[in-house]
Amino acid sequence: MRIGGDVPGFLPCKTCSYNWTSDANQRWILFAARERGANIFEAFPLGIPPYWMTNSGCSSGGRNYSDNLNSNYHDAYADYLTEVVKWYKEQGLTFRTLEPFNEPTERFWTYYEYLLKYLLQVGEYLNEKGLSNETSISTFDEYTIDEEIYTESCIDNDAKSYIGQYNTHAYGGTQRMQLFNISKQDNKRLWMSEVGFYSSKDMSTSIKLSEAILNDMSYLKPVAWIYWQVIEHAPNGDDGNEFALIGADFSNSTTSLDIRLSFYGFAQYTKFIRPVCTNKNNISDIWNINVSMFNISSFTAFRTSNNNETLNLLPNIWNITGGILTYLSPANSITTWVFSMAITNFTQ
Secondary structure (H helix, E strand, O other): OOOOOOOOOOOOOOOOOOOOOOOHHHHHHHHHHHHHHOOOOOOOOOOOOHHHHHHHOOOOHHHHHOOOOOHHHHHHHHHHHHHHHHHHHHHOOOOOEEOOOOOOOOOOOOOOHHHHHHHHHHHHHHHHOOOOOOEEEEEEOOHHHHHHHHHHHHHOOHHOOEEEEEEEEEOOOOHHHHHHHHHOOOEEEEEEOOOOOOOOOOOOHHHHHHHHHHHHHHHHOEEEEEEOOOEEEEOOOOOOOOOOOEEEOOOOOOOEEEEOOOHHHHHHHHHHOOEEEEEEOOOOOOEEEEEOOOEEEEEEEEEEEOOOEEEEEOOOOEEEEEEEEEEEOOOOOOOOEEEEOOOOOOOO
């Protein structure tokens, strides 16, 4: 098994008691994130039951892509997931959503015929354990946007009553506006909950990442946009064979982290997402940005590029003339402009 893939569960066997000291590292990360300001949490077990609930005896998947959750344990697995959510709530951490699935209709996961029944079982357990007022179900984390639309069309209103959020991956599909409209019509939050791009030593991954964010923000309009994954085991700088923004050596903590340009490209959005005017550019070009609608007192700019720029603060050498900010953008770069607004007091 790959390094980092051997994740222990909380219920090690059918006759065992829950072991809440299990998986100490990930529990530490979860509570450390909360201490540092994170306030929205989703329980996402990747649709993977404990090994002893599976047909194959292995949590990594079924043989020949077959259904792997043993039909005798459908109810037990729903009980298990909600029991974990309940325990965390007792520790003071509430999951806003519980996602029982991961790419359920993709060819790697073929237990689709059980999906609706299982969703209802999870929802009923949330109700029985007094969790449903604060924790709803999120669904379905399909591999593509178009698959997400199809799966959502297959569930009835009883199942939808337990759902508070639609999650989609964005590894394919074209129907972004359609999915946005469906989520709005059904009154569900919408997350783009997973996408990843192979790493690189130059700006190529950052540009792909930026293009994906801008495309999704324009047409899919999710309230959250989540990258997979930030850190992976890549001790030899295994660029191009994994999705990491940061390469690490999970077997040797003294090895320096390999922080890629894509980390800083993503930071152009995560650091400045509110007061932001962001552009990405594949060719050198002059941008004329109309800022005449704003009462700007000052501004700063940050750029990520191939020219040894990670998240560099640029010198304030551009002027605004006639409400137009003119900027020479280098090829293969991402730039964020942060404007400070002058506040005018009006009297009536």
